[in-house]
Amino acid sequence: MTDAGGRASSIPLIGGGEEPTLDRFSTEGRRASGFPPLDVPASDIVLPEAADRPPALPEVSERDLVAHVNRLAHRNFAVDLGAYPLGSCTMKYNPKICDWAAEHPAFRDLHPAAPATLTQGSLEVLLEIETILCELTGMARATFQPAAGAAGETTGLLIMRAYHKSRGRSPEMVVIPDSAHGTNPASVSLAGYQVLQIPSDRRGLVDVEALRVAVDDNVAGFMLTNPNTLGLFEEDIVEMAKIIHDVDGLVYYDGANLNAILGIARPGDMGFDIVHSNLHKTFATPHGGGGPGAGPVAVLEHLARFLPGPVPERIGDAIEWVQPADSIGRVHGNHGNFLVVLRALTYMRALGGDGLRRVAERSVLNARYLASLLSDDYQIPFPTPCMHEFVASAAALKRATGVRAMDVAKALLDHGFHAPTMYFPLVVEEALMVEPTETESPETIEALAEAFNDIAESARTDAEYLHAAPHHTPITRTDEALAARHPVLTWHMTSTP
Ligand SMILES: Cc1ncc(COP(=O)(O)O)c(C=O)c1O
Known part of the structure; x- marks a missing residue:
């Protein structure tokens, strides 16, 4: 396989695997844009005193740059890709x-x-x-x-x-x-x-x-x-x-x-x-x-x-x-x-006035429909009918199989859905807070329920597999505590020209 820069590579172009940083695609002199001819007097750029050479920025073509950015985008779940039932966050499809x-x-x-x-x-x-x-x-x-x-x-x-x-x-x-x-x-x-x-x-x-x-x-x-x-x-x-x-x-x-x-x-x-x-x-x-x-x-x-x-x-x-x-x-x-x-x-x-009202009606209908389709493995702790979202508890599932709300949420990613909100609100044990939103079709709601119920079923036969989920995403189970306490938000350029 060759990579986007024409070099031999074992990197798959779509989906999983590591996406290299942009400097891997850099070739001296390659540019993503050009400048029009100079129509003012030229002047030498004076580098700041602290800099002994220009910054080592990757030199790439627009084509390689777009491919790189798109590959990165495809490593992530997004509202445009599927249902994102992240309770309280209302992550829904947004019309273009x-x-x-x-x-x-x-x-x-x-x-x-x-x-x-x-x-x-x-x-x-x-x-x-x-x-x-x-x-x-x-x-x-x-x-x-x-x-x-x-x-x-x-x-x-x-x-x-x-x-x-x-x-x-x-x-x-x-x-x-x-x-x-x-x-x-x-x-x-x-x-x-x-x-x-x-x-x-x-x-x-x-x-x-x-x-x-x-x-x-x-x-x-x-x-x-x-x-x-x-x-x-x-x-x-x-x-x-x-x-x-x-x-x-x-x-x-x-x-x-x-x-x-x-x-x-x-x-x-x-x-x-x-x-x-x-x-x-x-x-x-x-x-x-x-x-x-x-x-x-x-x-x-x-x-x-x-x-x-x-x-x-x-x-x-x-x-x-x-x-x-x-x-x-x-x-x-x-x-x-x-x-x-x-x-x-x-x-x-x-949407207009009627359309906005339908937003409310459908967000509530979708949440109630989904709640009604979940198996007994997920209890809804309060009897009051829900509005646009509901909180289910995986406490009984945990007691029976050891599979926790966290495992269920992660396993949903392997079924092609984003994880719901977990462990919030704090007043519910093993909380899974689910908000399907008004944008999802009845078919998607049914597929989501099936995924929840399949996960509960497999918890009884292979809990270990679920403890390690997700298995089919570019990044699998992370250390949540470490990721939150020591986020790595910058990348330090190590290569120099
Ligand atoms: C009930 C509630 N209040 C406040 C907020 C905070 O809103 P924001 O994330 O826009 O700051 C949220 C966010 O999800 C929320 O669910």
Whole structure:
């Protein structure tokens, strides 16, 4: 076999095996691009003092470069390749029309510091999506600066702090249920508050009586995800909101799971004051690998004056940037991740109001269908019907065969599916958190269930094989603890010309 650079090689070009670093393909003088003839006076490049020679960059043709990048891409699982039931993360197929809009040079090439007079079209985008998002959430105004859900949480909590300050108060605690996503307590600390944790009850919902007992006027607010991270709809939200409002606290909606209620229920109507939405999850941006994202924060009218600024506002015939009266200031160097916002607006427009409602209906239907197809080896610990995701427990399977949630998740990769979220939420033993999303067909849901059930079946005959899964991926079982504690994020170039 010869490699892409024409050298003898034992490297398979597609799929498994090691992909060499780009310098292996380097040939002196080879280029991936050319420059037009020089039409200005030539000048010598002066190397910085510390450099005694130019950097040893690989010299490759465009053809070899594209092949290398594509081979790397094929070593990874992706939303475009198959179902990605990573609970809580909403990793779904994103329609290509959204990327088409984001690639438009009028948007893509815009400088973030360009003045409002030259960027009226982009400001229209921001105003239009603000209107739609406020309609979907029952809020009045929104900021699109936060770059992800977690950044939205911190922003919302800083707005909460500014609200209390404006009333001459400085409560110190923020209430969070024990099923909350890890970013919630982290954001509480970042915003200078302390966490007051409330347990879940037998239904997997917030224990309202525990909340009532815990809340006093030192509580600044309550952060709630609904549907919660167990995939269950918090039924007592109106009562819980009253408990918090009675001590002048604010109720914060973690909208990471908004796809389950789009067009059906609105946080504003349930008593929430502040909402963040993960545009990259609920709408359309392939956000695997940690980005990019957008976590806009929407608030009720009386909180709009605290929003990060500036915000776009229509004044006469033009849209201008305006600073809200008591703004908490900027939470992003520019105006947020604009192209993620644009993708979300494209998705909203492509689907329309009915389409967005179907997102909610199908995400719930798919999750309930999948949960109903799983064998008895995976117990669903809470009786309440799930919304867009469910948490199953592999505890019985582990007791019977030694095969754990981790093994099941890894073995799914050998069946062509991404692993679900594991060991979260912490309130469920051997948790497998599964979110099939609205984009998968009934056939895919059935194939996924079959894979789960096959794995449970083979656990009884060959547990050892499952302990070592996955077997058919380019990278097999890794040391998770080591990978998390000592990530190798850079590659040091060792070869020199
Ligand atoms: C419930 C919940 N809250 C917050 C977040 C944080 O969002 P992000 O990853 O965009 O920061 C997530 C992410 O998955 C989530 O599931």
